[in-house]
Amino acid sequence: MNTIINLIDYFENSLKLIQLKFEEFSVRHSLTFIADEKQVNLYFSNDILFSKLTPAFGHLESSLCIESKLDVYVLDEKCVPISFLSPPWIYDVSEGINDVWINDDSKLKILHQPAKNTLIMLNLLSNKAIYWVKSGHQIPYYESSAPLRPILHWWMSSMGSQLLHAAAVGLNNTGILLVGKGGSGKSNTAISCLNSNLYYTADDYSLLSFNPYPTAFSLYATGKLLFEDVHRYPFLNDVQSKEADDGLQDEKALFFLYPKLQEKLLKSFLIKAVFIPKVTRSEFPKITPISSSKAYLALAPSTIFQMHGEKERTHDNIVKLLKEVPSFLFELSEEPIKNTDAIFKFLTGK
Amino acid sequence: MTSEVFYSIDTTKVVFEKFEDETVLINLENGNYYGIMKVGKDILTLMEQGISKQNLVSAIAASYSQEINKVEDDIQLFLSALLTEGIIQTSEYGSNNITFLDNNEIYEIPVLEKYSDMQDLILLDPIHDVSAKGWPNKNQ
Numbered sequence: 001m002n003t004i005i006n007l008i009d010y011f012e013n014s015l016k017l018i019q020l021k022f023e024e025f026s027v028r029h030s031l032t033f034i035a036d037e038k039q040v041n042l043y044f045s046n047d048i049l050f051s052k053l054t055p056a057f058g059h060l061e062s063s064l065c066i067e068s069k070l071d072v073y074v075l076d077e078k079c080v081p082i083s084f085l086s087p088p089w090i091y092d093v094s095e096g097i098n099d100v101w102i103n104d105d106s107k108l109k110i111l112h113q114p115a116k117n118t119l120i121m122l123n124l125l126s127n128k129a130i131y132w133v134k135s136g137h138q139i140p141y142y143e144s145s146a147p148l149r150p151i152l153h154w155w156m157s158s159m160g161s162q163l164l165h166a167a168a169v170g171l172n173n174t175g176i177l178l179v180g181k182g183g184s185g186k187s188n189t190a191i192s193c194l195n196s197n198l199y200y201t202a203d204d205y206s207l208l209s210f211n212p213y214p215t216a217f218s219l220y221a222t223g224k225l226l227f228e229d230v231h232r233y234p235f236l237n238d239v240q241s242k243e244a245d246d247g248l249q250d251e252k253a254l255f256f257l258y259p260k261l262q263e264k265l266l267k268s269f270l271i272k273a274v275f276i277p278k279v280t281r282s283e284f285p286k287i288t289p290i291s292s293s294k295a296y297l298a299l300a301p302s303t304i305f306q307m308h309g310e311k312e313r314t315h316d317n318i319v320k321l322l323k324e325v326p327s328f329l330f331e332l333s334e335e336p337i338k339n340t341d342a343i344f345k346f347l348t349g350k
Numbered sequence: 351m352t353s354e355v356f357y358s359i360d361t362t363k364v365v366f367e368k369f370e371d372e373t374v375l376i377n378l379e380n381g382n383y384y385g386i387m388k389v390g391k392d393i394l395t396l397m398e399q400g401i402s403k404q405n406l407v408s409a410i411a412a413s414y415s416q417e418i419n420k421v422e423d424d425i426q427l428f429l430s431a432l433l434t435e436g437i438i439q440t441s442e443y444g445s446n447n448i449t450f451l452d453n454n455e456i457y458e459i460p461v462l463e464k465y466s467d468m469q470d471l472i473l474l475d476p477i478h479d480v481s482a483k484g485w486p487n488k489n490q
Binding site: 181291292293294296297300301302304305306311312315319322 | 365367369370372373374376378381383385465467468471472
């Protein structure tokens with residue numbers, strides 16, 4: 001039987017091997033960013049991985065050094081083949097589906113997806129993580145929109161922050177979360193704010209902290225839109241974008257909002273309310289109070305099942321948030337500017 | 351002689367929260383989630399310490415000023431649905447105290463509102479939660 005202690009030894013031995021290889025190759029691809037007063041240092045074994053996984057964090061890049069920090073080593077098999085890492089557990093790559101293993105109780109988090117050729121590990125005792133993929137070329141476009149999510153979810157969770165499946169927009173020091181399933185209007189509403197008096201914090205994943213009041217933090221400066229909706233947002237014409245990979249043409253267009261729209265990015269705000277957007281054909285948007293239970297049903301399941309592990313803690317944090325801030329149904333107008341005006345009025349009272 | 355059966359929420363696989371108007375639950379194993387209001391919400395509240403069906407029926411009938419035979423079948427159906435969904439479990443242990451709920455609401459048949467739209471995510475990434483005892487030798 002593999003024990004937790006053995007696995008921590010396994011992690012540390014793997015890390016030593018990777019660090020040696022990084023030194024051997026004189027790896028200089030790195031990026032440091034700070035989110036919610038937590039520092040993350042990313043080290044990449046090659047420029048392909050760097051170019052795919054760092055643009056989303058550009059707005060948070062920092063040269064400051066703070067106490068809470070995580071080191072993440074990102075590599076592919078050109079640097080260290082999986083046979084060298086040799087996972088000490090039984091797995092089967094032929095099943096054709098992902099097969100994810102999580103242990104919420106341990107200080108070592110492992111997410112092994114043999115069918116996706118990824119091995120992700122985080123040691124919470126040393127705050128070091130390993131993100132291994134077979135090839136940087138295999139990283140799908142949607143991974144570039146929210147890179148390293150499992151590692152950041154686990155580590156931020158251990159540090160008291162919660163990754164939420166929610167868009168976030170604000171003004172000055174306050175703002176709202178937009179929650180709901182795909183297609184509910186979260187992304188479109190958030191992206192509309194880039195062309196308004198409002199500011200943009202997230203379109204898909206936001207960080208939540210209680211400091212002590214519920215506060216939203218930006219993590220990824222990316223936005224996604226259905227291809228048929230892109231023409232409605234001409235201000236995105238000059239923004240760096242990436243189309244879906246071959247075979248994923250039914251997916252969304254991805255935009256990197258930094259640096260082109262950096263003045264519209266808001267790193268954090270106090271959460272004034274949770275909005276549940278609903279697409280309607282109305283001329284005018286409508287904001288009406290709704291029970292916290294409905295907001296829970298709109299936010300919690302998709303957050304819990306999109307993240308790997310920490311499910312009970314995620315549930316607890318969402319309940320705490322919804323007991324502290326009011327929730328509203330946001331019936332959207334067909335005209336984006338009317339929706340952003342409605343949010344502006346809600347936040348300013350004007 | 352058969353021992354008495356008590357019903358309680360299965361917190362090994364379900365997370366839940368009682369909001370003012372509705373109790374919401376998520377089955378962490380299969381991805382289904384649920385909203386339960388009014389009489390159903392009260393039934394879940396009564397189950398928190400573990401309760402027998404007989405005491406549950408008595409408490410709901412008294413709390414809503416109904417005859418026992420008027421609510422018994424509804425509660426049985428509701429319990430069956432909760433058991434089928436893996437929300438509750440049975441055991442030989444529970445409380446024999448009957449709690450009467452103070453409310454002025456009209457009795458309605460308890461309803462379990464079920465949502466299954468997270469199934470795709472579960473099928474995409476089937477997650478195996480592993481205990482601290484061992485990791486992660488896959489079952490053969």
